[in-house]
Amino acid sequence: MSAAAAPAAEAPKKKGKMKGIVMTLVMALVFGGGGVGAGLYAAGAGLAGGHKEEAPVDPNMPQLVKKEGAEDHGAEHGEKKTLPMGFEVEKSPDPTKYKASYYTFEQPFTANLRDSDGFTQIGLGASTFYDQKVLDNLKENELPIRSAILMVMAQQDSFTISTPEGKLALQKGLKDAINETLKQRTGFGGIDNVYFTTMVVQ
Incomplete structure (x- = not known):
């Protein structure tokens, strides 16, 4: 056992x-x-x-315009910065290193407001830290850009657009609309900011 x-x-x-x-x-x-x-x-x-x-710079794409005497601390030609897990964020060029160029739309923009019989009329300018190619793209594509701007303006209501926060939101919406139109038409945005030269809300 x-x-x-x-x-x-x-x-x-x-x-x-x-x-x-x-x-x-x-x-x-x-x-x-x-x-x-x-x-x-x-x-x-x-x-x-x-x-x-770094990926080679495409000479046919717009290039950043350096300020005189600005030091080079690495290329900042990309519009987006990739984060871990593939997320991308818009990366604006450093305004202390790059020179801004400005474009003013000759004709003002007029659109009805969403919630009333009122309307808004704005004069608009745009800035870029990139070379003349971006300004040329703005001029060549002004018609579709004007359409995109008017679409954004038509979404505004009379109360919101009268507040400082509403004006800032409109400014950002217009910049995004211009960049999106330029990307669709030319493959590159490049607009850093938009500025109101006149604004009437009635």
């Missing part, structure tokens, strides 16, 4: 020992794989001493 019991007692010990070895291997693979993944992420993000090569 004792001879039969001995092999039965050894079998669970072997199974327990094997389970421990398998668990150790699995843990090593998990931590090792995590370390490799973290290393690859760090190298891709430029955190681990790897130098990420």
Whole structure:
């Protein structure tokens, strides 16, 4: 009876020992794989001493215009900055390094307000830190840009547009509309800001 019991007692010990070895291997693979993944992420993000090569600048695309005497601290030609996980944010050029150029729309913009019989009329200008190509794109595409601006203006209501916050929101909406139209028509936006030269709300 004792001879039969001995092999039965050894079998669970072997199974327990094997389970421990398998668990150790699995843990090593998990931590090792995590370390490799973290290393690859760090190298891709430029955190681990790897130098990420910049894409060559397309000479046909608009280029930033440097101010005289401004130091070069790396290229800022991209309009977007990529964050981890693929998120992108708009990246505005540094106004202390780059020279702004201005464009004024000759004709004012007039649109009815959304919630009343009133209307608003604005004179508008735009600025860019990029070269003459962006200003040329504005001139060549003024008709679709005017249409996009009027669409944004027609969405305004008389109360909101009368407040400072409403005017700032309108300014941002107009900038976004111009950039979106330019991107659709030319593949590049480049407008940094818009400015009201006149504004009448009635």
